[in-house]
Amino acid sequence: MMNISRLINFISIVVGGLVAFYAQAQEEQNTYILMGGVVLLVFGIYRTSRNIPSKHDNLEESFIKTEKEDEV
Known part of the structure; x- marks a missing residue:
């Protein structure tokens, strides 16, 4: 089942798109x-995009871990 946050995101995208399309069609x-x-x-x-993790987050973490290991 979708949680409330995803449902709000989905509804706002669909309603916003329909309203914009309707206003443009008149x-x-x-x-x-x-x-x-x-x-x-x-x-x-x-x-919706706030909940998608960045692909650069994993690269920075692995770089920091290897750099700390090299100093020891």
């Missing part, structure tokens, strides 16, 4: 609705 585009949809979309993507 003949008279409502800029504020389009901006709101984009902000919600970016918010969901940002929250």
